[in-house]
Amino acid sequence: MKKRGIGIGSIFYGTGYGNGFPDVSKAVAQLKSDGKIAIYVGATEVGQGAKTALSQIAAEVLGLSVDDIVFINEDTSITPDSGTAAASRQTYNTGNAIKLACEKLKRDILEVAKDYLGLNSIVGLTLKNGYVYPKTLPEKRVSLGEISESLESSLKEEAVFTAQTTEMDEETGQGAPYWPYTFSACGVEVEVDTETGRVEIIRAVLAQDVGRAINPELIEGQIDGGFAMGAGYALYEDLKIEKGKIKNNSFTNYLIPTSLDMPDIEKVIIEDPESTAPYGAKGIGEPVMIPVAPAILNAIYDAVGVRMTEIPVTPEKLLKAIKEKEMTYNEGKN
Amino acid sequence: MKKIKLTVNKKEYMLEIKEDTRLIDLLRDVLGFTGVKEGCGEGECGACTVIMDGDIVNSCLVLAFQADGKEIITIEGVESEEEIHPIQQAFLDVGAVQCGFCTPGMILSAKALLDKNPSPTREEIRAAISGNLCRCTGYNKIVDAIERAALYLKRGK
Numbered sequence: 001m002k003k004r005g006i007g008i009g010s011i012f013y014g015t016g017y018g019n020g021f022p023d024v025s026k027a028v029a030q031l032k033s034d035g036k037i038a039i040y041v042g043a044t045e046v047g048q049g050a051k052t053a054l055s056q057i058a059a060e061v062l063g064l065s066v067d068d069i070v071f072i073n074e075d076t077s078i079t080p081d082s083g084t085a086a087a088s089r090q091t092y093n094t095g096n097a098i099k100l101a102c103e104k105l106k107r108d109i110l111e112v113a114k115d116y117l118g119l120n121s122i123v124g125l126t127l128k129n130g131y132v133y134p135k136t137l138p139e140k141r142v143s144l145g146e147i148s149e150s151l152e153s154s155l156k157e158e159a160v161f162t163a164q165t166t167e168m169d170e171e172t173g174q175g176a177p178y179w180p181y182t183f184s185a186c187g188v189e190v191e192v193d194t195e196t197g198r199v200e201i202i203r204a205v206l207a208q209d210v211g212r213a214i215n216p217e218l219i220e221g222q223i224d225g226g227f228a229m230g231a232g233y234a235l236y237e238d239l240k241i242e243k244g245k246i247k248n249n250s251f252t253n254y255l256i257p258t259s260l261d262m263p264d265i266e267k268v269i270i271e272d273p274e275s276t277a278p279y280g281a282k283g284i285g286e287p288v289m290i291p292v293a294p295a296i297l298n299a300i301y302d303a304v305g306v307r308m309t310e311i312p313v314t315p316e317k318l319l320k321a322i323k324e325k326e327m328t329y330n331e332g333k334n
Numbered sequence: 335m336k337k338i339k340l341t342v343n344k345k346e347y348m349l350e351i352k353e354d355t356r357l358i359d360l361l362r363d364v365l366g367f368t369g370v371k372e373g374c375g376e377g378e379c380g381a382c383t384v385i386m387d388g389d390i391v392n393s394c395l396v397l398a399f400q401a402d403g404k405e406i407i408t409i410e411g412v413e414s415e416e417e418i419h420p421i422q423q424a425f426l427d428v429g430a431v432q433c434g435f436c437t438p439g440m441i442l443s444a445k446a447l448l449d450k451n452p453s454p455t456r457e458e459i460r461a462a463i464s465g466n467l468c469r470c471t472g473y474n475k476i477v478d479a480i481e482r483a484a485l486y487l488k489r490g491k
Contacts, residue, residue, distance in 0.1 A: 047433030047470045217429040224472030225432065251378035251467060259460040259473040 001194045004202065007298025009291035010185035014178020015088040015283040020167030023089065024160060026080035027097035029058065029105040031155040035130055035145030037062055037105070038070045040078060043094045044085040048285055049218035050094075056214050057095050057278050061102035063128035080158065088283030091214065092180065093163055095278035100159035108155045109147060116142050116150060164276070180274045182282045183209040186227070186291035188263075190299040197319030199235055199300060201261070207268035208288055212280035216269055223267045223288045230292020232257045238312050338402040342367065343411025351398045358382045358393040360401075361408060369409035369438045373467070380466035383439035384408050390446045390465070409438035412445060420490060421445055424483035425476070432470030439466045444480045453484060 017023040028040040039058050045051045055069040062068075073079055082094045110122040113132035117140055119125070124135045133141035148154065168175035189202040206223050213219055236255040240247040248254045273280025293311060301307050306321040335350050342365060351360060361367045361384065370393055373381030377395040384393045385407040412419040421444050424430075431437050440463055447454055447462035454462065459480045460473070468476065 047431075049432070221429055221432060221471055221475055224474040225470045226472070228472035229469075250376060251374050252376065256467060256469065257472075258464045258467065259477065260464045262460075262473045264456070264474060264477075265472070 002191050003194060003303045004189060004191050005299045005301065005303025006187065006189045007295045007300070007302055008185060008187045009294030009296075009298060010183070011287065011290045011294075012181050012183045013088075013287040013290060014181050015092060015287075016163045016165065016178060016180075017083075017087055017089070018165050018178040019175075020165055020177070023083065023093060023163040023165065025082040025089075025093040025097040026158060026160050027082065027094060027101040028080055028156060028158045029098070029101040030157075031105065031109060031144060031148050032070065033145075033148050033154065035143055035148055036068050036070050037064065037102070037144075038072060039098055039101075040072050040080060041094055041098060042076060042079040042082040043073050043090050045073060046085055048085070048090075048222065049215060050085060050090045053091055053214045053218060053281075054095055054098055057098050057281075058102050060279065061099055062106055063126070064130060068130065088182075088285040088287060089163075091281050091283045092211075092274075092277050093161055095214075095281060096161035096276075097159050099278040100161060101157050104157035104159060105155060108157060109144070112147050112151065112155070113142050116147060180211070180277060180282050182211070182284060182287045183270075184284075184287045184291050186230075186295040188292075188295045188299050190296060190303055192300060192303045192318070194304060194322055197315035197317070197322065199296070199313060199315075199318065201231060201263045201296065203266075204263050204295075205266040205268065206288065206291070207270055208284050209270045209272055209282070210284050211274040211277050211282035212271050213269050214279065214281045219269055219284060220267050222284055224262075224265055226285070226288030227265055227292050228257045228262055230289045231261065231296065233289070233311060234293035234296040235312050235314070236261075238314070336399050338399055340401045340403065341405040343406070343408060349398075353397070353399060355398040356394055357384070357391075357396040357398050357401050357406075360398040361393060361406070367408045367410050371435055371438060373435070378467070379436075380439045380443065380463075381436055383442045383466060385442050385446050388446065388449065390443050392465075407442065407445070409441060412441060419445070420486035421448065421480070421483040424479040424486055428475050428479040428482055430471060430475040430479035432468075436466055436468040440468070440476055444483060447480070448484055448487060452487060454480070456481065 030038040032038050043050050051071050055066050055071045058069050059066045110125045114122050126135050130144050131141045164179050166176045168177050186206045188204045191200045274282050297308050306325050337350050339348050361370045371381040373379035375394050377392040382393045383390050386404050421441050443463045459477050
C-alpha cells in the first residue's frame, strides 16, 4: 500500500567560523588604467556563485555594472587571504571586506576627481556609470579612465573585515558563538510504499531567510542543490568507513539523488536585512540543506506512524520498522 | 594496433589505436576534446556522455574501436561557428550551471532528447538526464533550462 504524509523541519544556523575563532576576510580594490575596477580576494568559487555575488557588491558600491568589475580570486600569489569557502561565510565576511575596500577606494576616487574638476569638496559628488560629477552639475564630469590616466600610480585600497563572535563559556554553555544567524524551514510530502519501504518525495517547499538577496537566481540554485543533498542525507547516502577507509567509494554503492529523485521545489526567499552584513546579505549555503532531513523523517512518521531515528532511511530499515510496529500492534490486540 | 575511421563533430578522422583504448581517452588525449569529462570512470555519473549515432553513451565504457564508422558529437561540436547552441543559451539564461563539471554531459543528454522529442514533459526530461549525476544544482534548474531550450529551438525553426 502507498501511504502519504507531510512533515516540516525548521532550523537556525550560525554562519562563519564562530566560537571566538578569528574569522577574517581581506579584500583589495584597485582602479585600473582602463577605468575598470579590479577586486582581489582569496575567495574560492566552487559553483556557489561567489564570483557573481561578490562582484555585484563591488559594482553596487562604485555605481558600476558587473561588467566593469575584474574579479580576481583563487590565485594565492596575488590575492589576500579571504578565508575558506566554508561555513557559509563568503557572502557575509568577504562581501563585507569588499564593500569596505570599495568604499575606501571610492573616497580616494572622489578626492582625485575633486582636484581634477577644480572643486572645493567631495560633498555631493556622485560616482555613477564610470563618471564622477557634482550632483548639482552633472555636465562637469570626469571618467574613471581619465582619473586613472592622470595619476602616476594606481589607486588601491585594502580592507579587513573581522566577524564578531565570542567563545562559549565551558561551564554554562552560554555565549555569543556565532553572528549572524540565519533561519530556514522546509515542508515535504512523501509517499511511502509499505511493501517495499521506498520513500518518494512528492512535493516540497523551502523558505530561507537570506538577509538580502544579492542574486535571487543563485539563491534558488542553492536551495535546489541543498535540498538534493538533504534528501540524499535522509534517504540514500551512507558512508561506510572501516579502519579509516571508505568501503563504498563509488556511485554504484554510495547513492546520491538523481534527477528522478528530486521533486520540483517551491522556493521562498525571505528578506530581512542584517545590519552588519553587506547590503544586509547573509550566507545560505549550508542552511538550505539542514531542515530537509528532519522534514522528510517527520513526513515518514506522518505517513506510516514510525519514528525513524537513524539516517539514511533506506527501504530495508523502514520496512523493518513498519513490520515491527505492525507486530507490536497485533500483539497488543491479542 | 587497429585502424579506425570515425567522425567527431563533423570532422572525419583516420586513426591507429590500441585495442584497449577507451573512447574517452581517444577523444580527450588524442583528439583534444577535453570538454568530455571523466568523473567515475565506471559508467555511473554520466560526466563523459557523448552522442554516438544519435544516442548518448558513456564514453568511459565504450572502447575506441567500437566507434569505428560512427559519428560522435561532443560538447565542442554542439555550437555553430556564429553562436552557442540554444540549449547552452538556455542553461546560461536559467542559471543551470553551478560547478559545471556535469554540464557538458547534461547538455548532450538534453540534445539527444530534444533531437528526438522536441516537446518533452518535465518527467521525460528528468528521465533523459537521470544517468547524469549532479551534486550542486539539485537538477531543477537543469530541467527548467531544457524546457526553455525546447521553446528556443521551436522559435528558431
